[in-house]
Amino acid sequence: MKRLKSLLLATVLCLGTSYTINAQTKTAHLDVAKTAHIDVNELISTMPAMLDARKQLEKLQESYGKELNNMISEFQAKVKKYQEESEKPEMTEALFQTRKAEVDDMQKRIKDYEDNAQKELQKKEADITNPLYEKIKASIAKVGKAKGYQYVLNLSNLLLADGPDLTADVKKDLGF
Numbered sequence: 001m002k003r004l005k006s007l008l009l010a011t012v013l014c015l016g017t018s019y020t021i022n023a024q025t026k027t028a029h030l031d032v033a034k035t036a037h038i039d040v041n042e043l044i045s046t047m048p049a050m051l052d053a054r055k056q057l058e059k060l061q062e063s064y065g066k067e068l069n070n071m072i073s074e075f076q077a078k079v080k081k082y083q084e085e086s087e088k089p090e091m092t093e094a095l096f097q098t099r100k101a102e103v104d105d106m107q108k109r110i111k112d113y114e115d116n117a118q119k120e121l122q123k124k125e126a127d128i129t130n131p132l133y134e135k136i137k138a139s140i141a142k143v144g145k146a147k148g149y150q151y152v153l154n155l156s157n158l159l160l161a162d163g164p165d166l167t168a169d170v171k172k173d174l175g176f
Contacts, residue, residue, distance in 0.1 A: 034150040036164040038140055041156055043167060047136070048176055053128040060124060064117035071113060075106045139173045140166070 144152040
């Protein structure tokens with residue numbers, strides 16, 4: 001009788017443990033089923049509006065680059081001219097100091113222009129791309145919720161992406 005009670009208790013414990021493990025496995029399986037992934041890099045690189053934004057930024061960068069190159073060419077020409085003149089005996093110390101100050105001023109203007117151009121490019125990039133990123137984010141959320149997913153992960157951050165891929169669905173939602 002004592003043995004029968006022990007056997008019955010062991011059976012109940014095994015069944016209880018099995019039920020708990022089975023329930024945890026089903027819960028874990030359900031959590032994974034509510035997760036999908038998307039390739040945000042592919043989405044960004046093929047989005048027509050983003051391609052247009054990149055072209056705009058490249059034109060602006062080219063414009064700043066041309067102006068900077070003109071300033072540098074002017075600076076180099078002036079330095080060369082002043083170097084040739086400084087070897088002449090009629091060059092006075094006052095004239096030399098004036099020309100040195102002028103060259104230093106040109107260097108400062110070039111540096112300031114370069115810094116300001118870089119800041120303007122960054123600001124323009126943010127102004128153009130941030131609304132597009134927000135649009136992408138909203139579309140991902142919309143598609144994910146419509147398909148019943150609780151989490152949508154970026155493919156570039158995953159070591160294993162064995163679940164559903166929503167990239168095509170989001171592209172369709174965005175209209176490309």
